[in-house]
Amino acid sequence: MPDNMPDDDIPDIETVRREIDRVDNALLDLIAERLELSAQVRKAKGGMRVWRPSREDSHVRQLASTAEATRASLVSTIWAELMSASLAAQGPMRLHVALEGDALSNWSLVRDRFGAALDVRTYPTTSAALAACYSEDEGVAVLPSPAPPPGGMINWWTALGPGGAMEGLHILAGLPRTGRLDWPRAVAVADVVLTPSGADQTLLCVTDEDAVHDSAVLRAQTGKFRLFSLDGFHEIEPSATRRVIGCLPRPIGQ
Numbered sequence: 001m002p003d004n005m006p007d008d009d010i011p012d013i014e015t016v017r018r019e020i021d022r023v024d025n026a027l028l029d030l031i032a033e034r035l036e037l038s039a040q041v042r043k044a045k046g047g048m049r050v051w052r053p054s055r056e057d058s059h060v061r062q063l064a065s066t067a068e069a070t071r072a073s074l075v076s077t078i079w080a081e082l083m084s085a086s087l088a089a090q091g092p093m094r095l096h097v098a099l100e101g102d103a104l105s106n107w108s109l110v111r112d113r114f115g116a117a118l119d120v121r122t123y124p125t126t127s128a129a130l131a132a133c134y135s136e137d138e139g140v141a142v143l144p145s146p147a148p149p150p151g152g153m154i155n156w157w158t159a160l161g162p163g164g165a166m167e168g169l170h171i172l173a174g175l176p177r178t179g180r181l182d183w184p185r186a187v188a189v190a191d192v193v194l195t196p197s198g199a200d201q202t203l204l205c206v207t208d209e210d211a212v213h214d215s216a217v218l219r220a221q222t223g224k225f226r227l228f229s230l231d232g233f234h235e236i237e238p239s240a241t242r243r244v245i246g247c248l249p250r251p252i253g254q
Contacts, residue, residue: 038086054197057249084115098129146220155222160245161205171246196233203246
């Protein structure tokens with residue numbers, strides 16, 4: 001602080017500390033009120049799935065745009081913890097995390113997106129995590145993203161495609177939630193109906209030479225399976241050779 005600053009412009013530290021305490025107490029009261037409301041959400045949902053990723057991402061995006069003076073990454077982290085506590089209070093949601101590759105990095109991504117309150121189980125392979133998710137009504141698998149060509153060896157996503165063993169599952173969220181990545185480092189998969197968040201890319205899996213729009217981007221391929229992303233939310237009738245397997249909200253910051 002400059003030596004020539006008038007004394008009137010120098011804040012009293014004790015006054016500032018009291019104001020910080022006041023704000024902290026107000027925040028805690030609001031958090032407690034929010035958690036009480038969250039405990040009532042399960043009853044109000046009337047049997048709907050606990051996790052609604054499109055609504056969550058839409059809400060965090062709106063909050064980040066409103067809080068212009070606060071970094072989007074901080075808004076996302078705060079709401080990840082609040083949502084984690086809320087979801088844990090609502091029902092038996094469990095995360096099944098594949099730790100293939102850089103386990104520590106993957107774990108950091110999971111914590112930043114889902115907070116710390118949810119029950120988590122880890123697996124050495126994507127296939128094990130996906131199978132555990134498939135066996136539970138409220139299970140969510142966190143898996144490495146389908147790899148871009150050429151040479152991508154990550155092919156778990158074919159199980160969600162036409163003729164796959166897990167057609168009921170969808171790719172629903174990308175990790176990290178914020179930033180400017182064109183393609184996420186990991187994704188979350190669950191048995192949840194696809195709904196738009198307002199800033200999406202639809203994931204279409206095809207197994208033949210069906211016409212795909214020129215704007216579609218090839219994201220992964222293995223054998224006869226190809227995975228494309230299409231800008232926006234699209235409802236495409238499934239067939240024996242094509243199937244929408246996910247809808248990814250775009251990262252906040254794009």
